Amino acid sequence: MKSVKLAILGAALLGGISSYAQTADEVVDKHIEAIGGKENWRKVKSVVSEGLISFQGIDINVVVTAVHNTGSRQDLTIMGQSNYVIMTPTEGWMYMPVQGKTTVEPMTEEQVKKGADELDTQGALVDYKAKGHAVEYLGKEDVEGTECHKVKMVLKGGKETTYFIDPASYLLLKSTSKQSINGQEFEMTTSYSNYQKLPEGISIPMTVNIPLGGPGMNADMVLSKVEINKTVSPEVFKPAK
Template sequence: MKTINSSVIILLISLFFSGITQGQNYQNIIEQHIKAIGGRESWDKIKTMRSEAMLKSNGAEIKLTFIQSDKKGMRQNISFMGMDGYSILTPTEGWNFMPFQGQTKPEPMTADEVKKGQDGLHLGDAFITYKELGKTLEYLGTDDMDGTECHKFKMIGKEGEETTFYMDAISFYIIKESQKINLNGKQIESSTLYSNYTRLPEGIVYPMAVGGGWGETIFTKIEINPKLEDSVFKLPK
């Protein structure tokens, strides 16, 4: 009968407890993040949201209004060049109307576009909703992002889509997320930067500045739990 070397046993035990410790540590990091952005209870109270912002891109200023109802619908109104457009998404359908891109009437989203947009219907932080959405999370250790030490996480969706999050190791705020997207048949990495985190009267902490390759979006007003009419998520007649 063969015996197992004692050093092998010690190594296996060490690896086992190392795995447990790493799991506990990254769960603690997530809880620190949720606490930093106002706490799970404050976020769970949010059922609707309306926000106003200004997008600055290539010297142009575009006025944006976002209207969201948790799991029911979201709408983005866009004012540019004296024209008003919009994008509407519900659990079953969606439409885009962009007159500044030459559209003369609303165009329905494809089934694939509707499917890919569903995660956006869930109000709440990604680290609060990921389990509900059937996603998994991997802790990738720490990384340096422009001189800021960050905890790095990879979130994987049900279809295999991956998003990488960079969380400030001191504030526990998300300062960057990146994902690979398909653009004209090519895979490119798209990154979003978050800053100017501000505590709202309702207790949540929200990034008032969001940047990326498209420009920078500055939020000027955020309303929590405003009353919304059902018609806001329906195609205007």
């Protein structure tokens, strides 16, 4: 009788674990469907977006150019000065004269390693298992009055991000991740809104509240233009000589 009870208990535990894992997959699948579906996102090979960040009375013009698993470049025009950040799978560079840095500086090996996970223009949740990532369902949590599904993703490179997904629309409302600044670890929050459907069938947030540094230093980036699968020259991901 004892062995039968143990068998029943084991089956119940396994069933609970299976159900829990399935819930994470269900939420992820419904989210991807809500933003256009896997097939449309798998076709995204490049994204070029333009927008404006307003922070403490300063307007920052932003152009972000990304090619799937190849490179990303952020061009920032701040107070008339041109700055840029380039990241590739093996190298990265920063040119930030607005910070008094008038020469191109290479990224550290650790920065390149962390940045490599951000080169996926199709989104980490699309085909996440095939990419070597993992997800875990953490229940629900209130986000400004909405009881959101809470899903934690651990990227192949080790970075952890928690997504908060609206249970009605299955759109992503917020994400959090930890970032080290001057030896201290802080939780950074990004919020997403004003989703618009592009001609390619995918939906993206046109307003993103992004962290700009330490805790509480967030600003809205409002996108004005997004181009999908535009031809991008490899030279874009090389620093100016």
